[in-house]
Amino acid sequence: MTKEELENLKKKLQDKRNFIIKDKIKTIAKEMTLQSEDMADEGDMASVLTDQEISLSLRTKEFEQLKLIDSSLRRIEEGTYGQCLDCDETIPFARLNSNPAALFCIIHAEEREREAMRFNRKAS
Numbered sequence: 001m002t003k004e005e006l007e008n009l010k011k012k013l014q015d016k017r018n019f020i021i022k023d024k025i026k027t028i029a030k031e032m033t034l035q036s037e038d039m040a041d042e043g044d045m046a047s048v049l050t051d052q053e054i055s056l057s058l059r060t061k062e063f064e065q066l067k068l069i070d071s072s073l074r075r076i077e078e079g080t081y082g083q084c085l086d087c088d089e090t091i092p093f094a095r096l097n098s099n100p101a102a103l104f105c106i107i108h109a110e111e112r113e114r115e116a117m118r119f120n121r122k123a124s
């Protein structure tokens with residue numbers, strides 16, 4: 001992976017992160033506007049809400065996504081980004097490009113999916 005490719009992936013992750021947070025702020029702002037007519041606009045809301053309040057109110061799925069994105073961004077800083085958490089193999093750029101928050105190589109991602117499915121079948 002070139003430095004440029006890494007920068008592109010980093011930007012994608014940050015964009016996605018901003019999108020999730022902004023989208024959530026919009027929802028919260030809307031809910032609050034319903035409660036009080038003269039509530040501040042979106043921009044003010046962003047400064048009123050702390051990160052913690054935002055993450056607390058995130059739905060689980062969004063929160064999981066955000067966690068994945070944050071850990072990917074951290075791994076970029078640490079220089080371990082793009083390595084499978086299970087086997088340390090380099091995750092192909094094409095895979096990262098379509099899913100920048102991927103933590104596993106295809107083999108181990110599929111293994112985990114199969115395990116999750118098995119678990120879900122057992123649980124239901």
Ligand SMILES: [Zn+2]
Pocket residue numbers: 084085086087088089104105106107108
């Ligand atoms: Zn692997």
